[in-house]
Amino acid sequence: MRFSGLGGRLYRGETSLEIIAGRKKWYLLSTVFILLSMFALGVRGVELSIEFKGGSSFTVTAPNGTIEQASSAVERAGYTNELRIQTIGDNKIRIQTGVIEQSLSNAIQDSLAAEFGITVESIDTQNVGPSWGEEISRKALQGLIAFLVIIMIYLALTFEPKMALAAIVALIHDVFITVGIYALVGFEVSPSTVIGFLTILGYSLYDTVVVFDKVRENTRAITATGRYTYAQATNLAVNQTIVRSLNTSLIALLPVAAILFVGAGLLGAGTLKDLSLALFIGLIAGTYSSIFIASPVLVQLREREPAIKALNQRVLARGGGSATPSQRIQNRRDKRKKRS
Amino acid sequence: MSYGTPQRTSGDAKKARPGRTLFITLLLTAILGGVAISLGATSINLGLDLRGGTSVTLQPRIQDGDTGQVTPEAINQAVSIIRQRVDSLGVAESEVTAEGTGTNRQIVIAVPGETGRRIVDLVGQTAELRFRQVLVEAGSVPTPNDAELVSGLNISAEDQARFTSLDCTAFDSNASIDQPESVLVTCDRNGVARYVLAPAVVIGRDVSGATAAIDPQSLSGWFVSLDFTSDGTKKFGQLTQDVVNLPAPQNQVAIVLDGVVVSAPRINEAILGGQAQITGSFSQLEAQDLANVLKYGSLPLAFDRGEVQQVSPTLGGDQLRAGLLAGGLGLLLVILYSILYYRALSVVVVGSLALAAAHVLLSLALLTESVGYTLTLAGIAGTIVAIGVTADSFIVYFERIKDEIREGKPLRVAVETGWQRARRTVVVADLVSGISAVVLYIVSVGSVKGFAFTLGLTTIIDLIVIFFFTKPLVSLLARSSYFQNGSKYSGVSSRSVGIVKEAVTAEVKS
Numbered sequence: 001m002r003f004s005g006l007g008g009r010l011y012r013g014e015t016s017l018e019i020i021a022g023r024k025k026w027y028l029l030s031t032v033f034i035l036l037s038m039f040a041l042g043v044r045g046v047e048l049s050i051e052f053k054g055g056s057s058f059t060v061t062a063p064n065g066t067i068e069q070a071s072s073a074v075e076r077a078g079y080t081n082e083l084r085i086q087t088i089g090d091n092k093i094r095i096q097t098g099v100i101e102q103s104l105s106n107a108i109q110d111s112l113a114a115e116f117g118i119t120v121e122s123i124d125t126q127n128v129g130p131s132w133g134e135e136i137s138r139k140a141l142q143g144l145i146a147f148l149v150i151i152m153i154y155l156a157l158t159f160e161p162k163m164a165l166a167a168i169v170a171l172i173h174d175v176f177i178t179v180g181i182y183a184l185v186g187f188e189v190s191p192s193t194v195i196g197f198l199t200i201l202g203y204s205l206y207d208t209v210v211v212f213d214k215v216r217e218n219t220r221a222i223t224a225t226g227r228y229t230y231a232q233a234t235n236l237a238v239n240q241t242i243v244r245s246l247n248t249s250l251i252a253l254l255p256v257a258a259i260l261f262v263g264a265g266l267l268g269a270g271t272l273k274d275l276s277l278a279l280f281i282g283l284i285a286g287t288y289s290s291i292f293i294a295s296p297v298l299v300q301l302r303e304r305e306p307a308i309k310a311l312n313q314r315v316l317a318r319g320g321g322s323a324t325p326s327q328r329i330q331n332r333r334d335k336r337k338k339r340s
Numbered sequence: 341m342s343y344g345t346p347q348r349t350s351g352d353a354k355k356a357r358p359g360r361t362l363f364i365t366l367l368l369t370a371i372l373g374g375v376a377i378s379l380g381a382t383s384i385n386l387g388l389d390l391r392g393g394t395s396v397t398l399q400p401r402i403q404d405g406d407t408g409q410v411t412p413e414a415i416n417q418a419v420s421i422i423r424q425r426v427d428s429l430g431v432a433e434s435e436v437t438a439e440g441t442g443t444n445r446q447i448v449i450a451v452p453g454e455t456g457r458r459i460v461d462l463v464g465q466t467a468e469l470r471f472r473q474v475l476v477e478a479g480s481v482p483t484p485n486d487a488e489l490v491s492g493l494n495i496s497a498e499d500q501a502r503f504t505s506l507d508c509t510a511f512d513s514n515a516s517i518d519q520p521e522s523v524l525v526t527c528d529r530n531g532v533a534r535y536v537l538a539p540a541v542v543i544g545r546d547v548s549g550a551t552a553a554i555d556p557q558s559l560s561g562w563f564v565s566l567d568f569t570s571d572g573t574k575k576f577g578q579l580t581q582d583v584v585n586l587p588a589p590q591n592q593v594a595i596v597l598d599g600v601v602v603s604a605p606r607i608n609e610a611i612l613g614g615q616a617q618i619t620g621s622f623s624q625l626e627a628q629d630l631a632n633v634l635k636y637g638s639l640p641l642a643f644d645r646g647e648v649q650q651v652s653p654t655l656g657g658d659q660l661r662a663g664l665l666a667g668g669l670g671l672l673l674v675i676l677y678s679i680l681y682y683r684a685l686s687v688v689v690v691g692s693l694a695l696a697a698a699h700v701l702l703s704l705a706l707l708t709e710s711v712g713y714t715l716t717l718a719g720i721a722g723t724i725v726a727i728g729v730t731a732d733s734f735i736v737y738f739e740r741i742k743d744e745i746r747e748g749k750p751l752r753v754a755v756e757t758g759w760q761r762a763r764r765t766v767v768v769a770d771l772v773s774g775i776s777a778v779v780l781y782i783v784s785v786g787s788v789k790g791f792a793f794t795l796g797l798t799t800i801i802d803l804i805v806i807f808f809f810t811k812p813l814v815s816l817l818a819r820s821s822y823f824q825n826g827s828k829y830s831g832v833s834s835r836s837v838g839i840v841k842e843a844v845t846a847e848v849k850s
Contacts, residue, residue, distance in 0.1 A: 143782070151776075255727045271659075271717045
């Protein structure tokens with residue numbers, strides 16, 4: 001396979017993608033995305049589901065039913081406020097109202113049942129009180145903070161503190177991008193979305209962990225050998241793991257795509273679609289950031305250290321700095337050829 | 341071509357028996373399966389979103405005009421009373437549980453089947469404990485004397501009619517509407533007596549505590565001791581003073597919970613000290629039960645309906661099918677991808693995923709049996725997402741093996757050294773995944789909790805499978821000449837690894 005052949009060349013540094021050297025490009029790209037996200041968030045905000053806003057939702061299965069029928073049935077029940085009616089698939093109609101009393105909810109159920117000639121029990125109903133959203137929003141926020149703190153401590157202990165910091169930067173990047181896409185496209189945010197969203201954080205870190213593990217291995221004895229600058233060694237690590245990163249992300253995306261496809265296709269809205277959509281978007285952002293954001297940020301952080309600065313100067317003084325790892329290997333080969 | 345004779349390093353001496361490890365793993369799995377079957381853990385509880393039903397999440401709060409805190413004890417009592425109310429409907433498998441921690445708690449009621457509305461109305465009510473003077477007491481079924489009993493009383497014609505037609509052997513306690521300021525016509529909770537009760541003077545909030553006790557000296561048996569608040573003391577004192585000298589049954593005070601008479605003790609003397617004792621021929625259980633009722637009735641709790649969900653069986657079935665379909669499709673895609681990319685090595689992927697799936701199903705069945713675990717749609721999604729996490733571990737390992745081969749190591753050695761390096765990555769990555777599952781589990785509410793749970797569970801299973809199945813299996817395969825020779829479809833051929841033959845021999849990496 002050509003792809004795996006590429007993996008071999010990347011591993012040995014014969015082919016090298018200049019991830020670290022091109023960091024300004026990635027930063028610019030991400031900044032544009034994040035600004036766009038913040039703009040969308042500021043102008044449109046995200047569309048919150050009734051779990052957050054409070055309100056009721058009624059889903060009736062009526063193959064020949066129309067939106068007008070549903071609308072008049074709700075009106076007859078005595079509800080005249082904010083109303084959103086949409087068709088789901090080819091035989092379902094969903095009606096969403098603002099916050100209503102249980103008795104009015106019952107009246108709407110009765111009215112819908114009469115209108116469409118169905119039983120009350122066959123209507124899927126969800127009533128959410130006005131204070132429920134606050135509760136789950138608060139919990140989600142708590143979760144986010146707790147998660148970031150625990151992960152940061154954990155990564156700082158297992159890896160280097162600066163790796164933890166770089167990983168968190170990449171993570172926050174993913175959060176912005178994903179939220180931005182939700183605001184831009186206008187996807188609805190439900191508790192399932194939030195859960196999917198929090199899961200992405202774990203995923204994004206997983207990817208970064210794989211890359212950083214190799215970075216650490218490559219840079220462990222870096223000051224002693226003095227052959228590569230920190231940036232070069234990191235770039236090689238990213239190149240060596242890029243096939244693996246793409247592979248793991250792709251294989252993680254496959255089941256998520258299956259859920260998204262089935263959830264959105266067969267069920268319309270709901271737990272499956274909300275969860276997998278957030279995962280789908282976040283996974284892609286996470287893969288991108290673990291390669292193009294986390295490692296460059298790590299390099300920048302480390303390059304401020306005196307030891308790394310001294311190393312870089314030493315390597316540059318020997319004229320090694322201008323050479324990319326692939327060129328260096330070529331040089332070594334040439335030397336070897338000369339010798340033999 | 342061959343990579344040469346494998347060198348034995350000291351490191352793999354203890355890992356020299358992959359076949360045995362594999363055998364033990366499979367044996368233990370089989371034993372676990374046997375245990376599950378012998379315990380009768382052969383099915384998984386499906387959540388209401390997968391089979392239809394009603395779930396109500398209540399948010400307890402302090403009643404208006406009251407102070408104090410929502411204590412865990414109060415919640416537990418509320419749960420037990422709500423459970424009694426739900427059980428009175430006679431629906432099998434209904435569940436009432438408390439969720440959350442500290443002051444932030446919810447009560448979740450889940451009832452399968454099509455009882456929607458009644459449940460919703462039933463569980464949201466605040467428990468109403470009231471003390472009412474008994475006006476009339478009679479047997480469980482209407483008799484010709486009934487009209488005479490109520491004729492002299494100052495009550496409405498409606499209430500009279502209600503009493504004369506009341507049959508306590510067929511009494512729906514949920515239909516009893518208890519307004520404190522009006523007369524109440526009701527039954528006792530065993531359905532053996534009918535009552536007409538005066539408007540309530542003392543209410544639950546006036547009670548400060550109740551305990552069941554036994555007097556060891558007098559041998560008078562179990563009794564319930566009742567304490568009133570200062571306000572309650574005045575009101576109860578007045579009430580008892582008013583009724584103590586009246587003829588029976590009007591010298592009785594009924595204790596009414598949720599519109600049903602729990603007990604109607606006779607007042608022997610005016611109780612002015614704020615402490616009352618309810619005596620009778622109580623068993624220990626009866627006394628404790630009554631004390632609980634009094635305590636619960638005095639809870640200053642009200643409930644807000646946080647979320648009410650009614651899922652029809654049709655939608656439940658659809659969601660279950662969709663979940664299973666998504667799972668099957670996800671599994672298929674992952675297997676296809678690994679066959680394309682790893683060729684014969686995908687045998688390991690398929691085998692490991694199959695074992696992981698078996699472990700997940702077994703664990704869920706055992707959890708269903710032991711702690712009443714319920715699988716929700718979000719839970720199914722968690723297991724599907726976990727297929728990816730599990731497959732990720734294999735990729736990390738396989739790519740490491742390839743890296744080692746690129747370094748010029750023969751396959752048998754690459755499998756071991758690659759494992760030593762991949763192991764760390766896999767463990768760290770799984771820990772990150774595990775931590776996120778735990779955090780998610782703690783912060784999520786309701787059905788999405790199931791997602792975090794299965795994600796966490798499968799992460800643990802992933803670790804077990806890769807350590808005790810995947811790794812030994814790869815070691816075993818690495819011994820076969822098919823893989824050692826780097827055959828075309830082995831997944832470790834020089835072509836798929838991407839090594840240039842000269843490079844292997846010429847380049848020695850430092």
